Amino acid sequence: MTSDFTDSLRAFAEEFDLQFNKLLTPKGEVPQTLVDAMRHTTLAPGKRLRPYLVARSCELAGGRREDAWAVGAAIESIHAFSLIHDDLPAMDDDDLRRGRLTCHKAFGEAVAILAGDALSVYAFELLAAHTPSPKMAVDLIRELAQATGWSGMIGGQTADILGERESPTLSKASYIHERKTAALIRAACRMGALRGGGDSNLVDRVGAFGSHFGKAFQITDDLLDLTSSTEVMGKRVGKDSTASKQTFPQCVGLEESRAIVLAEVERAVEQLAILGSDADDLRSLARYVTDRNY
Amino acid sequence: MTSDFTDSLRAFAEEFDLQFNKLLTPKGEVPQTLVDAMRHTTLAPGKRLRPYLVARSCELAGGRREDAWAVGAAIESIHAFSLIHDDLPAMDDDDLRRGRLTCHKAFGEAVAILAGDALSVYAFELLAAHTPSPKMAVDLIRELAQATGWSGMIGGQTADILGERESPTLSKASYIHERKTAALIRAACRMGALRGGGDSNLVDRVGAFGSHFGKAFQITDDLLDLTSSTEVMGKRVGKDSTASKQTFPQCVGLEESRAIVLAEVERAVEQLAILGSDADDLRSLARYVTDRNY
Numbered sequence: 001m002t003s004d005f006t007d008s009l010r011a012f013a014e015e016f017d018l019q020f021n022k023l024l025t026p027k028g029e030v031p032q033t034l035v036d037a038m039r040h041t042t043l044a045p046g047k048r049l050r051p052y053l054v055a056r057s058c059e060l061a062g063g064r065r066e067d068a069w070a071v072g073a074a075i076e077s078i079h080a081f082s083l084i085h086d087d088l089p090a091m092d093d094d095d096l097r098r099g100r101l102t103c104h105k106a107f108g109e110a111v112a113i114l115a116g117d118a119l120s121v122y123a124f125e126l127l128a129a130h131t132p133s134p135k136m137a138v139d140l141i142r143e144l145a146q147a148t149g150w151s152g153m154i155g156g157q158t159a160d161i162l163g164e165r166e167s168p169t170l171s172k173a174s175y176i177h178e179r180k181t182a183a184l185i186r187a188a189c190r191m192g193a194l195r196g197g198g199d200s201n202l203v204d205r206v207g208a209f210g211s212h213f214g215k216a217f218q219i220t221d222d223l224l225d226l227t228s229s230t231e232v233m234g235k236r237v238g239k240d241s242t243a244s245k246q247t248f249p250q251c252v253g254l255e256e257s258r259a260i261v262l263a264e265v266e267r268a269v270e271q272l273a274i275l276g277s278d279a280d281d282l283r284s285l286a287r288y289v290t291d292r293n294y
Numbered sequence: 295m296t297s298d299f300t301d302s303l304r305a306f307a308e309e310f311d312l313q314f315n316k317l318l319t320p321k322g323e324v325p326q327t328l329v330d331a332m333r334h335t336t337l338a339p340g341k342r343l344r345p346y347l348v349a350r351s352c353e354l355a356g357g358r359r360e361d362a363w364a365v366g367a368a369i370e371s372i373h374a375f376s377l378i379h380d381d382l383p384a385m386d387d388d389d390l391r392r393g394r395l396t397c398h399k400a401f402g403e404a405v406a407i408l409a410g411d412a413l414s415v416y417a418f419e420l421l422a423a424h425t426p427s428p429k430m431a432v433d434l435i436r437e438l439a440q441a442t443g444w445s446g447m448i449g450g451q452t453a454d455i456l457g458e459r460e461s462p463t464l465s466k467a468s469y470i471h472e473r474k475t476a477a478l479i480r481a482a483c484r485m486g487a488l489r490g491g492g493d494s495n496l497v498d499r500v501g502a503f504g505s506h507f508g509k510a511f512q513i514t515d516d517l518l519d520l521t522s523s524t525e526v527m528g529k530r531v532g533k534d535s536t537a538s539k540q541t542f543p544q545c546v547g548l549e550e551s552r553a554i555v556l557a558e559v560e561r562a563v564e565q566l567a568i569l570g571s572d573a574d575d576l577r578s579l580a581r582y583v584t585d586r587n588y
Binding site for chain 2: 026027028029030031033034035038081085088090091108109110111113114116117118120121122124125128129131133134135137138141142145146148149150151154155157158159161162175
């Protein structure tokens with residue numbers, strides 16, 4: 001991967017973070033500890049992949065990058081909410097995230113639970129407040145709720161937690177990946193295209209890209225969990241096998257998992273074929289993220 | 295209070311529960327344990343005060359009772375989500391709720407956290423899916439998000455938890471009551487009137503009713519916590535003083551708290567003066583709920 005793309009991703013993250021920082025400043029009276037806990041995880045340095053997908057899909061649909069800030073912030077709020085709750089002692093029980101203390105380690109369990117809760121609700125508040133037409137706002141809210149709720153990310157996380165008691169199978173791992181990770185990545189792409197005014201054909205197309213890319217992304221993460229170090233990842237690694245998580249490496253081994261990643265990236269990129277060079281950034285992202293050392 | 299009103303409240307709860315039960319049946323593939331945990335708390339027998347407020351405010355605005363089911367279900371989902379998370383060991387650590395095991399006692403902490411998360415998101419999904427006009431849907435979603443999020447219920451619950459470390463004061467107790475309890479009750483009234491097509495004058499009026507009633511309701515609850523028994527309440531009592539919660543009885547004593555309840559109910563009822571006998575049910579409810587034995 002060219003360092004140009006890495007640079008452009010970093011520049012985007014900086015630009016997005018400025019906007020996200022503004023949006024995460026309360027106008028009314030909010031307990032400062034709650035605001036601090038919400039910002040601790042959301043504003044920790046990150047690649048901002050999901051907001052990037054939102055912005056690029058918005059531009060692909062003919063929208064402007066700045067139209068996409070609030071949608072990106074909504075998706076990133078949901079993502080941060082899921083990280084905060086997943087890290088809790090009752091769930092994955094993690095102390096480190098992105099190289100810093102997890103929210104409950106820094107603020108205590110009660111405040112961490114509430115910070116996650118508040119970020120989840122804030123995502124919908126953002127979409128209701130910052131979308132020009134009510135019709136578009138409702139479409140975006142429906143997409144995000146379905147991707148996040150019982151039939152999406154939260155359903156996937158539940159299956160993940162329950163799956164720890166069962167032996168790994170490919171169908172269970174697929175079910176979990178599709179919901180826990182790919183659903184929100186797919187929603188980021190679809191919502192970006194919707195916000196940019198794209199027709200249903202484009203929305204479906206970038207959504208399908210997001211689905212395949214999301215699957216490749218989660219399997220890559222599982223591979224890194226097995227082969228990388230805490231120092232590189234900024235979080236505890238090697239825990240999936242000890243917790244007998246439902247992962248592709250557990251089911252089909254490292255080599256076959258790597259082959260599935262490559263195949264899913266190719267299927268993702270295929271979805272963008274008719275979009276020409278306008279979609280180069282999405283293609284680069286898919287290859288970049290799944291190309292990490294494993 | 296006449297038994298007629300009690301009967302009508304019970305009949306309403308039965309009718310609402312039929313509809314709520316249908317709405318809480320997933321169409322897609324959702325882990326059964328998650329559905330069971332969501333339904334455990336939401337469908338436990340309850341008075342359904344908030345959906346009642348929604349339905350009556352909707353009718354006052356000229357809407358039909360059946361228009362209000364989804365809005366009532368959304369409010370009740372948020373309420374149940376808050377109960378599930380408030381009961382967690384890291385928060386109030388309660389084993390009993392409405393006479394049955396709390397969600398985490400029945401399903402474990404991880405699933406309880408996720409069930410609360412899913413109910414919160416589901417509320418917004420319901421409003422996006424079941425409101426006839428996009429403009430109305432966005433108005434409802436904005437009301438609910440503001441009442442629930444960092445500047446509403448979740449902000450209030452955070453202040454409540456943090457307030458346990460501080461000596462009780464009337465201003466802290468008021469801040470907490472307004473957000474933790476009154477905000478959602480106020481939203482129930484406002485959203486019912488919005489759903490029924492009421493103008494902003496009516497929406498503000500029933501909202502102000504809900505604000506005062508909500509405050510009276512919370513103080514009554516705090517009084518009952520001091521003076522009632524676990525058997526009558528279906529949950530542990532007497533815990534507020536041991537945890538040094540910010541409550542009115544802690545700040546101004548039993549007698550003064552009772553006087554404040556009566557004054558708040560009268561201020562609530564005053565808001566409805568120009569609405570004539572159409573608002574009798576709301577008046578009856580305010581007096582009924584705050585007239586419990588304490």
